[in-house]
Amino acid sequence: MSLALVHSRARAGVNAPAVRIEVLLSGGLPHTQMVGLPETAVRESRDRVRAAIVCSQFEFPQRRITINLAPADLPKEGGRFDLAIALGILAASGQIDAQVLSRYEFLGELALTGELRGVNGVLPAALAAARLDRTLIVPPENAAEAGLAGHADVRVARTLLEVCAGLGERELPRAMPVDIAGSPMADLRDVRGQPLARRALEVAAAGGHHLLLIGTPGCGKTLLASRLPGILPDATDAEALETATVSACSGHGIDAARWRQRPYRSPHHTASAASLVGGGTYPRPGEISLAHNGVLFLDELPEWSRHTLEVLREPLESGQVVVARASRTEVFPARFQLVAAMNPCPCGWAGDRSGRCRCAADSIQRYRSRVSGPLLDRIDLHVEVPRLDPHELRDEQPHGEDSKAVRARVVAARRVQLARSGKPNAQLLPAELAQHCRLSRSDRALLEEAVERLQLSARSMHRILRVARTVADLDGQADIATSHVAEAIGYRQLDRGTGLHC
Numbered sequence: 001m002s003l004a005l006v007h008s009r010a011r012a013g014v015n016a017p018a019v020r021i022e023v024l025l026s027g028g029l030p031h032t033q034m035v036g037l038p039e040t041a042v043r044e045s046r047d048r049v050r051a052a053i054v055c056s057q058f059e060f061p062q063r064r065i066t067i068n069l070a071p072a073d074l075p076k077e078g079g080r081f082d083l084a085i086a087l088g089i090l091a092a093s094g095q096i097d098a099q100v101l102s103r104y105e106f107l108g109e110l111a112l113t114g115e116l117r118g119v120n121g122v123l124p125a126a127l128a129a130a131r132l133d134r135t136l137i138v139p140p141e142n143a144a145e146a147g148l149a150g151h152a153d154v155r156v157a158r159t160l161l162e163v164c165a166g167l168g169e170r171e172l173p174r175a176m177p178v179d180i181a182g183s184p185m186a187d188l189r190d191v192r193g194q195p196l197a198r199r200a201l202e203v204a205a206a207g208g209h210h211l212l213l214i215g216t217p218g219c220g221k222t223l224l225a226s227r228l229p230g231i232l233p234d235a236t237d238a239e240a241l242e243t244a245t246v247s248a249c250s251g252h253g254i255d256a257a258r259w260r261q262r263p264y265r266s267p268h269h270t271a272s273a274a275s276l277v278g279g280g281t282y283p284r285p286g287e288i289s290l291a292h293n294g295v296l297f298l299d300e301l302p303e304w305s306r307h308t309l310e311v312l313r314e315p316l317e318s319g320q321v322v323v324a325r326a327s328r329t330e331v332f333p334a335r336f337q338l339v340a341a342m343n344p345c346p347c348g349w350a351g352d353r354s355g356r357c358r359c360a361a362d363s364i365q366r367y368r369s370r371v372s373g374p375l376l377d378r379i380d381l382h383v384e385v386p387r388l389d390p391h392e393l394r395d396e397q398p399h400g401e402d403s404k405a406v407r408a409r410v411v412a413a414r415r416v417q418l419a420r421s422g423k424p425n426a427q428l429l430p431a432e433l434a435q436h437c438r439l440s441r442s443d444r445a446l447l448e449e450a451v452e453r454l455q456l457s458a459r460s461m462h463r464i465l466r467v468a469r470t471v472a473d474l475d476g477q478a479d480i481a482t483s484h485v486a487e488a489i490g491y492r493q494l495d496r497g498t499g500l501h502c
Contacts, residue, residue: 001026004091004098007105007134008084009125010076013283013323013330014249016125020070021081023088028064036069039077048079049086051112056161061093075327077282079109080119083137086110086160100167105129108139114160118142123248126152127241137163138175144256147177148244177256185230185261189402190223193392197224200383200491202406205231206413207470208424209463210316210338210378212301215385217348221341224385225297228339229264230403232295233414239293242333246292250285263294265336269303273311283323283330288315291336301342302370309375312338316378319427335427338379342371352387380426380463381491413473425470430462437465443485450489464488 004023009016032046053060067085069076084106091098107125108116118141129136130152137155138146146154155172157163166172191198197213201224204211211228213221235243244259267276267287278286288296298304315321319335344350345364349357359367376382417425421436428436439447451461468488472480 002092002094004088004101006084006088006091006101008081009105009107009121009128010074011078011080011121011124011249012074012328013332014124014245014285014289016121016128017071017074018128019074019076019081019084021084021088022068022070023085023092024066024068025061025089025092026064026066030062030064032065032067034067034069036067036072037075038069039075041078042069042076042081045079045082045085045110048082048110048112049089052082052110052114052160053086053089055112056114056159056164058090058095058164059093061089065089065092075282078119079117080107080121082110083108083116083160083163087163090164096164096167103135104167105134105136106163107136107142108157110160116140116158116160116163120251120253121249122146123148123241123254124245126154127245129154137166137172143175144177145244145248145254147175148241148254148256148259150177185403186226187403188227188231188406189399191220191227191400193388193400194220194224194385195400197383197385198400198406200381201228202231202410203467203470203474203491204228204337204339204381205406205410206425206474207380207417207466208337208426209380209467209470210426211340211381211383212376212379213339213341213383213385214344215341216352216387217343219385219387221385222297222299225266225295225299225339225341226264227403228295228337229262231407231410232262232337233407233411235260235262235293243293246285246289246333250290252290263291264297265291265294266297266299269298269300271304271308273305273308276308277311277315277321277334278323278330278332279325281325281327283325283328283332285332286321288312288321288334288336289332292333293335294337296336296338298338298340301340302367304370306370306372310372313374313378337426340379344368354387377457377459380467382493383491409474412476413470416473417470425466425473428466428469433462433465437469437480439465439468439480439485440482443480443482446482447485447489450492454493456492460492464492467491 002025006021008019010019050060090096116139118139122138122142122145126136126146126149135153140156143156154175156175157172215221240260244254247254265287276286315334321332321334323330345359346367347359468480468484471484471487
């Protein structure tokens with residue numbers, strides 16, 4: 001009997017748990033048996049591996065072959081273990097040196113010709129291999145993704161034969177990070193008028209607050225939302241790697257040249273709850289996780305399924321989502337910034353100065369009640385976006401500030417917040433508000449009166465304090481003033497002309 005051990009990585013949520021491939025050659029009739037919870041694609045690797053070994057001019061052993069994928073209680077999926085299984089068979093049969101395999105980890109699907117094909121979730125595998133000081137060997141398709149883990153030793157091989165040669169004296173090429181060439185972002189200068197909405201967008205960007213835009217059709221709600229990523233601060237290395245890891249494990253892949261840009265996701269309102277929060281037999285990240293450290297835009301908010309919207313409640317508070325299935329449970333990060341847009345009524349024209357709305361009061365109420373109060377309670381800024389007069393859309397009309405000028409103020413305010421508490425104001429815990437959001441006696445009375453008059457919850461009161469802290473930071477003030485509290489309260493009042501309660 002002869003035994004060989006090879007290291008690889010599975011995909012479980014956004015993690016890459018270690019998998020040890022144990023290959024045993026023993027006496028008996030030629031037969032290949034695989035154990036360790038392999039799914040169909042993994043079991044079919046027996047035929048792919050056999051053909052790849054033969055086409056690479058190696059000998060496939062005519063003996064009883066037992067392949068164990070450990071740990072046995074971790075489900076294995078996909079063709080990511082093909083390369084490791086082939087090397088285990090070659091090492092167990094003495095065709096390559098089994099001793100050198102301990103320094104490496106292997107990922108890659110094998111074609112029948114012995115060529116390597118790309119797999120999902122290589123970035124978390126590269127980060128995990130680096131922590132154990134092992135070299136990871138991947139196919140060329142995954143080279144750019146794996147190269148994002150700059151401190152990891154990642155090598156690239158095109159075929160099984162190249163891998164075997166690279167384990168000897170020949171050194172395989174490194175996976176190098178690609179040059180970052182960020183695509184141009186949509187500019188806030190394109191937005192005409194709308195000073196209140198522009199101000200709310202700046203406050204939301206500075207403090208990481210959630211935003212709801214309410215207005216008539218074609219007034220610029222989607223235009224405003226698409227400009228938010230352009231005024232957000234740059235993602236840190238840790239944030240960018242975290243976001244890229246989620247994208248790598250989702251099956252959507254990574255644009256390695258733009259991995260530092262914050263994500264902007266805008267799913268259609270017919271999306272299911274599972275597509276929004278993640279799910280499946282083998283859970284994958286949903287839209288809220290793909291928007292991690294970025295922006296999630298939900299247009300036509302009342303048109304979304306009530307059940308789908310309600311699944312956002314916990315992630316908006318906790319910054320993560322737990323996807324539980326009968327066989328396994330995964331935790332995905334979901335610290336996103338929500339921007340939602342809606343019309344004030346079914347026809348869209350309630351409150352417009354034209355008076356064209358003919359919707360009955362009960363139909364308007366039914367339309368607005370599609371969005372629950374607890375969900376609206378978790379959105380910090382509620383802003384009306386009115387219809388512009390035709391003359392305000394003329395080309396000769398002066399444009400507002402561009403994204404560069406607004407972003408400079410946002411970055412300065414965010415820098416103050418990170419120095420003070422280590423996180424944006426929107427993430428301040430209730431226990432931290434007393435320390436960082438102190439109010440004078442008169443301002444406290446003003447806030448309490450507003451909470452009582454508007455019948456707001458304790459959560460809404462805390463959110464007003466966080467927004468007031470952000471407004472003060474934008475003004476460069478160490479203390480929260482009355483004007484800052486008044487502006488924050490204004491974002492939670494009844495929306496002008498719509499009657500939609502916050």
